[in-house]
Amino acid sequence: MIDAHFGESPALSIGVEEELMILDADTLEPVGAIEVLLRGVQGQELPGLLKTELHASVVELNTPACADVSEAVASLRELRLAADRVARANGLVVAAAGMHPTAALESLPVVQEDRYLEMIRDVGYAARRQGVSGLHVHVAVESAERCYERLEAVLPWLPVVLALSANSPYIEGRDSGMQSVRAGVLAELPRAGGPPAFGSYAGWEAWVERLVELGVMADYTRIWWDVRPHPKLGTLEIRVADQPTALARTELLVQVLRDLVEHAPPAETPRGSYAQNRWAAARFGLDAQLIAPDGASLVSARELARQLLGAEPPEPEAAAQREAAPSIAADLVARTLP
Numbered sequence: 001m002i003d004a005h006f007g008e009s010p011a012l013s014i015g016v017e018e019e020l021m022i023l024d025a026d027t028l029e030p031v032g033a034i035e036v037l038l039r040g041v042q043g044q045e046l047p048g049l050l051k052t053e054l055h056a057s058v059v060e061l062n063t064p065a066c067a068d069v070s071e072a073v074a075s076l077r078e079l080r081l082a083a084d085r086v087a088r089a090n091g092l093v094v095a096a097a098g099m100h101p102t103a104a105l106e107s108l109p110v111v112q113e114d115r116y117l118e119m120i121r122d123v124g125y126a127a128r129r130q131g132v133s134g135l136h137v138h139v140a141v142e143s144a145e146r147c148y149e150r151l152e153a154v155l156p157w158l159p160v161v162l163a164l165s166a167n168s169p170y171i172e173g174r175d176s177g178m179q180s181v182r183a184g185v186l187a188e189l190p191r192a193g194g195p196p197a198f199g200s201y202a203g204w205e206a207w208v209e210r211l212v213e214l215g216v217m218a219d220y221t222r223i224w225w226d227v228r229p230h231p232k233l234g235t236l237e238i239r240v241a242d243q244p245t246a247l248a249r250t251e252l253l254v255q256v257l258r259d260l261v262e263h264a265p266p267a268e269t270p271r272g273s274y275a276q277n278r279w280a281a282a283r284f285g286l287d288a289q290l291i292a293p294d295g296a297s298l299v300s301a302r303e304l305a306r307q308l309l310g311a312e313p314p315e316p317e318a319a320a321q322r323e324a325a326p327s328i329a330a331d332l333v334a335r336t337l338p
Contacts, residue, residue, distance in 0.1 A: 002205055002220065004231035006147060009065050009140040012262055015235065016072045016254055018061040019053055019133035019243050020083060020094045020336070028329035030100055030131075032056030032109035033092055040086030047075035050083060054116050055131055056109040059083055059094065065140070069258060073251045077338050080247065084337055095332040098133055098168025098182035098242030101321065102329065105131040105172065105185070118218075126188040133243035134182065135165065137254050138235035139261040147229045147236050148201035153264040154257070155194065156293040158226050158240045159277035160308060161260075163301040165241035165253055166285045166316040170328065179285035179318045182242050183278065186224060191217070194274040195225040204229060226278070236261060240278075245317050245335045256308055267293060285316045 022033050034056045041050050051060040061079040066072040083094050099105075108131040110116055120127050141147045166179035178184065187193045198204040208220045220228070226240035238257050244250045273291045280288040286302040293304075305313035324331035 002208065002231050004144055005234040006144050006231065007142050008234050010067070011140055011142050012258060013140045014063075014066045014069060014072045014254065014258055015138035015233070016063045016066075016076060016250070017136040017138075018076060018080075018096065018250065019135075020059050020061065020080070020096050021100055021133065022057050022059055022087065023093050023095055023100075023329065023333070025088065025091050025093045028093070028095075028333065030055075030057035030103050030108055031092060033087075033090070034059055034111060036090050036092065037083055037086050040089065041082055044082060046079060046082055048079050050079065052111045052113065052116075054110060054119065054127070056111045057131075058133060069251060069255045072254060073247065076250060077247060080337055093333050094336060095329065096133070096243050096245045096336045097317070097321065097332050098166070098180060099131060099171065099185070100329070101170035101332075102173040103131065105129045119222075123189060129185055129188060132168065132182040132185050134186075134239055135241040135243050135250060135253060136237060136239045137241075137257045138230060138233055138237050139258055140233075140235050141261070144201040144205075144229070144231065147231075148198070148204060149266060150236050150261050150264070151195070151227055151229065152197075152269065153267050154227060154236075154238065154260045155274060156267050156269045156277075157260055157264060157304070157308065158238070159274070159281040159288070159290055160301050160304045161238075161253065161256060162240050162242070162278065163281040163285045163288055164256070164305055164313055164316065165244060165249070166282070166318045167242040167244060167321070169318040169321055175322065175325075178283055179316055180242050180282040183282035189224045191222065192224040193226060194271055194278060195227060197268070197271060201229065242317075245320070245332055247338050249314070249317060252309075252314070260308070269293075270295065285318060286313060
């Protein structure tokens with residue numbers, strides 16, 4: 001049995017992870033300087049943690065478990081400011097987007113920790129290309145069964161969340177024509193994209209345990225789906241969104257995801273429909289035509305976003321990146337802090 005802690009945190013409490021890029025202050029190219037930032041915040045009282053990610057040019061910001069969205073966003077604001085202070089004191093800056101607009105993905109340095117080196121050995125080329133950044137939102141749930149039921153309930157809406165969050169139109173200096181290149185790069189990993197249908201938490205758990213026993217993966221954290229159970233934390237973890245540049249966009253997305261976990265009606269989404277909608281949202285953003293959650297019609301991502309927000313959705317940040325060319329990286333730095 002997988003060690004699980006569902007129900008130990010208040011239901012619908014929230015934890016948020018943001019992945020920021022570490023850049024040279026002059027060239028605005030990525031720098032493998034995560035250790036500089038980690039040393040720089042040692043001894044500081046912060047509402048959360050700065051952590052490593054696969055690439056040494058990325059710093060992950062982790063909030064603690066928060067009672068509501070406002071508390072989580074306040075924590076992220078302090079963490080962003082702390083990372084920025086240390087970066088600027090060392091000739092660096094931090095920036096936020098789904099991926100760096102000009103850097104060659106395979107050129108990014110890897111953190112020399114066993115878990116990351118193992119990933120590079122096992123996954124190979126696709127792992128080296130994972131120079132992308134996402135927003136991960138953990139929402140506490142009451143039980144393992146509730147976790148799986150909520151996973152299925154939120155799944156048909158996740159392409160809409162991807163459309164709202166799209167923030168990676170460029171790859172290696174080229175306009176890809178996509179709104180989210182990150183979505184496609186992530187899908188190169190094994191066990192990525194939409195989760196298979198297991199029917200129950202017990203079905204998911206049995207599948208994980210079998211793959212671990214066979215030596216396919218070390219544990220369930222080697223699953224990179226858009227949404228997954230996280231039993232160690234007692235949460236449903238939603239990973240579909242590109243990393244926002246503006247903290248206000250992070251707040252919008254965290255609120256949407258928290259509300260979906262609470263209110264989305266029970267559903268069973270055909271995985272073929274999910275795969276089509278995920279691609280369409282990554283390609284066209286809010287202009288995508290998506291298979292409706294009931295499967296009976298096509299509807300624009302913009303209209304579905306209106307249903308989620310109760311208001312007109314803001315344009316994806318990918319549009320702002322395109323407007324900022326040719327000084328895209330400088331614009332991302334400027335818009336990263338509150």
